[in-house]
Amino acid sequence: MSHTFKSVCAYIRVSTDDQVELSPDSQRQKIKEYCQKNGYILSDVFEDLGISGKSADKRPGFRQMIAMCKAKEHPFDAIIVWKFSRFARNQEESIVYKSMLRKIGVEVISISEPISEGIGGKLTEAILEIMDEYYSINLSQEVMRGMTEGARRGKIMSVAPFGYTAKDHQYYPDENANTVRAIFDMFVNQGYGLMSIAYRLNQQGVKTRRGSTWENRSIKYIIQNPVYIGKIRWNYATHNGKPGTVSINDEADWIIVDGTHEPIIDDETFKKAQEKIAQFKKQTTRRVAQKHWLSGVLVCCKCGAGMAYHREDEKKHTAPYFVCPNRTRGRCPGQSTKAEWIERDFFNGLVESIESDNYHRTERENVVIDVSFEIKRQLSENDKKLERVKEAYRNGIDTLDEYKANKQLIENERLLLLSRLDKCSSKPRELTKDELLLRARSTIAILQSDECDVQQKADALRAMVDKVVYSKESGIMDFYFLS
Ligand SMILES: [Zn+2]
Structure with a gap:
């Protein structure tokens, strides 16, 4: 039987959450014996003794050990513990660290439980495997492939964006396509801002896809939608199930693929429009709506809109405050209030x-x-x-x-x-x-x-x-x- 000597470290922890507690010395002794018997080289021992108050959360010994495991030198092939419960304090911790260690090729071995114990252990193993799988695939590519496949089968295109009509799972430009062209033209070539474009369309009696009047937001949505240059965008926003509660996802999570429908706008115009939007963004970052833990939960009593949080403005000496976003749009009398x-x-x-x-x-x-x-x-x-x-x-x-x-x-x-x-x-x-x-x-x-x-x-x-x-x-x- 050939034997490759493994370099291992021991982790020893005592706490009060176990009825049968082995002293640190006994844990160390048992681990030593185990290593000798199995041909492991015990090169380091990490300890977190005397769990009390704040240090219970920090586990300096544990953190040092994990840091060494992650180091380039890769000093250990395994971490030896008396019991799995010494290694992690709960299922979540166990999953997180075991999964991380697994990826860098470090095993966690319990000398008293050769196979992970009970349902909890089995569940952990199962979840670990799922997580490995999850990490081994390039998620966004997978999702995209699945979605493109879905689009080919015509599953996804249900509601057409403004300017298109959906028929037989395909988008066709309709009478509103000219309005889309006009919006881009006003924005890119004629120097109109979002607000004045909305105003003009409302003046002319043009309605949105949902039949309502235009505002900044709806114009911006059109200008930023790559569907108009023949692309399909998924995962742009998350609908929370309740009407009016849509949150825009991180740009990194958007999935944009080539569609098969006819573009309304040429690439050049679309690109210019995006550059102009980006400039607007820069100019309006002075008063950023920064996230507060109440954001999205705190609601205006007059109109039901989620109150927007504004952090302090040092130049104007204003303290952080919440205000109804519809007030700034002139559609709600709700007042601003100090956070x-x-x-x-x-x-x-x-x-x-x-x-x-x-x-x-x-x-x-x-x-x-x-x-x-x-x-x-x-x-x-x-x-x-x-x-x-x-x-x-x-x-x-x-x-x-x-x-x-x-x-x-x-x-x-x-x-x-x-x-x-x-x-x-x-x-x-x-x-x-x-x-x-x-x-x-x-x-x-x-x-x-x-x-x-x-x-x-x-x-x-x-x-x-x-x-x-x-x-x-x-x-x-x-x-x-x-x-
Ligand atoms: Zn309001």
Whole structure:
């Protein structure tokens, strides 16, 4: 039997979330024995001992080990642990790190569990394989191929853009094609801006595809749509299911392919138009609508539009504020409000609205895939963990601070699991008042934390709140929770 000697490192961690805890020395000893028996060269040992409070989250030893694994020298072929649960603290972590290590050819070996244990382990393996597959293909190319295929079969072209009529799964220029040509001509050759083009079309009684009047946005949409030079664009925007809630996707996610329909605009004109739009963008970046965690959730009480967030303008000495976008378009009397005030009212109002039963529920869509079994299992494990840390505290193993920190971690995990359970069960259960309150408080904790970025805060908020309707006059916020 030929033997290639593998260089490995050990990772040792102790925590209170295990009933049967092996001391660091015993873990080290067992790993050494295992390495000798299997012909591994143990070249380094990384440790995270004494999990307490903040350091529990950081795991300096673990991070150092991962950094070394990723290094060019590739010092280790495997990481040896006593138990898989030493390596990762939860399923997500396990999946993320194992998948990453797998890609760089580093194995994770548990000396007491040769095969990953239980349903959790099997699930992890399954997900790892799916992730490997996911990463090994060039996603956008795959999607594009699928879509082009779909287009050939005529599956995608349902609604034609302005200027075209759809017939037998093909676009044909119609009487509005001339309006499209006029729009591009006004914009590129005659020096009209978006607003004045909209104004002119409205004056002449020309309607949009949906039969409404023109505005900046609709003109811009036409000018930026490559369908007019014979291309098809997919994945441009995400429709959230509710009318009027369309968000434009990142430009990098757009998929543009050659179509088979007749162009209305020549490439040269289209290119000039894009250059001019790009210039506009540069000129109007002075007052950028920057994303706030309430963006998209906070809604104008007068017209229902999502309030736009404007960060502070140092030149004009204005504090950050929210304003209804329709006010700036002259179509809504809603006033602008300091973000600071809105945040204050939000934090006060969220818990109060639940306590006084003064809130609304928005029904969420049902999700087809049911993975509730696995989540329920993790929930019961979560319960046990809580029992164990209580036990550790009662027996004087953990200090009160350690207990509190561990309890917080476990509760956070529980909330995460509960929110997943809600999403995956086919008939969503309404949260009880206590659950709502708990959720509100933990959401607020995230929103007020300095350690979370805007995106994490926005995600946390969206997991609970569908929308918040704000009236400046009355100072009243109406909360719509996802039920
Ligand atoms: Zn408004």
